[in-house]
Every structure is written in C-alpha cells, then in structure tokens.
C-alpha cells in the first residue's frame with residue numbers, strides 16, 4: 340500500500356473532452372488507491388456529465404488567473420505531488436506558494452509533467468527524464484517527464500483497479516434495456532468520431548451490407564459524432580440508393596454518458612469507432628475490434644503517431660488500410676474484416692494487461708523521487 344500523499348493536478352481544457360477526460364480518470368484512479376487529489380481545471384463543465392457523482396478524495400477547484408490561493412490550505416495539506424498535464428504551465432502563484440511552504444517546513448514535492456499518449460519510439464527515450472528548473476521561486480527543483488505508453492519502458496496506460504471485474508460482470512442486454520435502446524440481435528457498432536470524410540461511405544456500406552452479413556444498429560455518441568451523422572442521414576433522399584437499407588441499418592443517438600457508462604457502451608458493441616487518446620485506451624480494454632480516428636494536428640504529426648499505433652497493434656493489412664482511409668481526406672473506405680481485427684485487438688489487450696498500469700507506475704515513481 341502506498342503512503343497517502345496530497346496531489347495537485349493542473350489541467351487546461353484545449354478542446355474536445357480528452358484533456359479533462361484523462362485528468363479525471365487519473366484523479367479518480369489515484370483517489371481509489373488512497374491518495375488525496377486536488378484537480379485545478381479552467382473549465383470543469385464537462386465533469387457534470389462525465390463524473391456526475393464526483394469521487395471521494397478528489398476536490399475539483401477552479402483554475403482562475405490568478406489562482407485563488409484562499410482555496411488552498413497548503414498549511415494543512417501541503418502539495419506533495421504536483422502534476423502539470425499535457426504541457427500546461429502550472430500557475431506560477433501556486434508554485435511560489437509551494438516554494439514558501441518548502442522553505443518553512445523543509446517539505447519536498449515531486450513535480451511531474453504528464454505527457455500525451457503515443458506509441459512512437461521517442462516515448463521510451465523521453466519517459467522519466469529530469470528537467471532541472473533554472474529560474475523563479477522553484478529554481479533548483481526538478482520536473483520529471485512522465486510519458487504514458489504501450490511498452491514496459493514507458494509510463495503505461497490508465498487501468499484502474501477493478502476494471503476487469505466490472506467488465507466481467509457486465510450484462511449487455513440489461514444495459515441496452517436500461518438505456519431504452521431497442522435491440523433485436525443486430526451487430527452493435529459504437530460511433531465516437533470527429534467528422535471523417537468517409538463517414539457517408541461507412542453509413543452507406545452498413546445500409547447496403549450490414550456487418551458480417553447481419554443488420555447493424557449504430558450507437559452514436561453525443562456531440563460531434565451525432566451532428567456529423569445527422570447531417571448525412573437527415574437528408575430525406577439518403578436511403579434511396581439502398582433498397583432495404585432501413586432493415587440493414589438502424590441508428591440510436593445517445594445522450595452524454597458518464598465515463599463509467601461510456602465504458603459500458605464500448606463493452607456492449609461488437610465494433611467500436613473511437614477518437615482521441617482516452618477512448619482508444621478504453622476501447623482496447625473493451626477488447627472488441629476498434630477503429631481509431633486520431634486527433635488531427637496542423638503539422639501532420641498525427642500521421643506518424645497513427646502508424647506507430649498500428650505497428651503496436653501488429654495490425655493486419657485490412658485494419659491498417661481501413662485506418663488510413665478513416666483518417667484520410669478521401670471518402671474511400673476499405674472492407675471491414677472482423678475476424679482478423681478481433682484477433683489483433685485481443686492479442687494487444689492481453690499483452691497490455693501484462694504490463695503495470697499508469698497509476699501503479701506513477702505511485703512507484705513518486706515514491707522513489709520523494
């Protein structure tokens with residue numbers, strides 16, 4: 340059992356839900372292992388649906404500029420681990436307050452820069468490297484880079500204790516009934532995406548062929564995925580070229596789900612389309628064939644990142660081709676080949692389950708550095 344420490348995690352919401360999604364998951368994971376966590380976030384609005392019940396041991400505090408230090412009882416609960424998520428610049432007034440505290444009682448804090456997830460090789464080289472602080476009130480401290488990743492030489496993936504047990508107890512028919520989703524045994528396909536140019540082709544494919552010769556029920560996540568699908572299917576003539584299309588493809592639009600319930604969606608589906616960095620990891624744990632829409636970057640850096648992910652999966656040719664099309668600018672789409680995709684994801688999941696998870700590794704890392 341790790342000693343209980345006071346963590347302060349800083350998160351800036353850039354866009355979409357990944358920054359707050361990963362930070363919340365980390366906070367809840369740490370708290371469930373007996374840690375005390377303050378999450379400082381500039382926009383906590385998504386937590387109202389992502390984590391409506393909050394979590395014991397996690398306090399969510401507004402990251403205003405300047406930070407309201409009255410919210411902080413450093414005297415009663417000094418920061419012992421400081422985490423800046425995804426390259427954000429931790430509030431300087433917070434660091435100054437910690438420095439005063441450190442001088443007053445001789446306490447030492449561990450400062451972590453939590454980086455984005457990637458399967459690229461630089462991650463192994465960069466993980467756990469120190470960066471000495473040269474200037475300001477924290478001069479002389481060290482920041483440590485902590486890189487999540489897919490190999491034992493990285494910081495690992497978030498996988499909270501109890502995940503596999505919850506998954507084993509999951510009852511898909513009961514969950515669908517609770518959610519009011521009609522289900523007549525169709526193949527269930529989860530759709531969480533941005534606006535892939537090939538989306539119309541995918542919908543047409545399902546309306547023509549279903550999936551693996553069976554009808555499809557598409558479960559569309561709230562937000563951008565829903566808007567993108569509706570923009571296509573609400574065109575009154577869209578089904579005309581597909582005789583019988585209404586029997587082959589049904590669509591259910593989902594409300595915003597809590598993170599726990601978003602997992603249920605991934606576990607319920609036979610095939611998961613996911614996007615960004617948190618849902619792809621959750622889809623890996625779900626263990627069903629998955630297609631990832633990577634978060635696009637202006638400098639095209641996401642292309643190498645996608646290749647590295649496919650290499651990590653040891654993806655069969657059809658899964659690679661489908662990913663390249665789904666993430667590409669064109670409307671073409673290759674075939675869906677469920678059996679080999681399933682084998683690849685299952686093998687990756689088994690391998691990744693054999694590696695220590697991120698929360699465990701972070702606690703060990705901090706214990707060594709404090």
Ligand code: TRH
Pocket residue numbers: 353354355356357358359360361388389531560561562594595596597598599601614615616617618619634
């Ligand atoms: O929303 P995203 O596209 O987030 C992105 C990426 O992480 C990207 O790398 C990052 O730079 C950018 O944000 C700023 O996809 P992601 O990462 O899967 O995050 C979605 C979160 O939202 C995830 O924690 C699951 C959660 N979610 C729910 O809890 N319920 C829902 O109904 C939905 C649709 C999502």
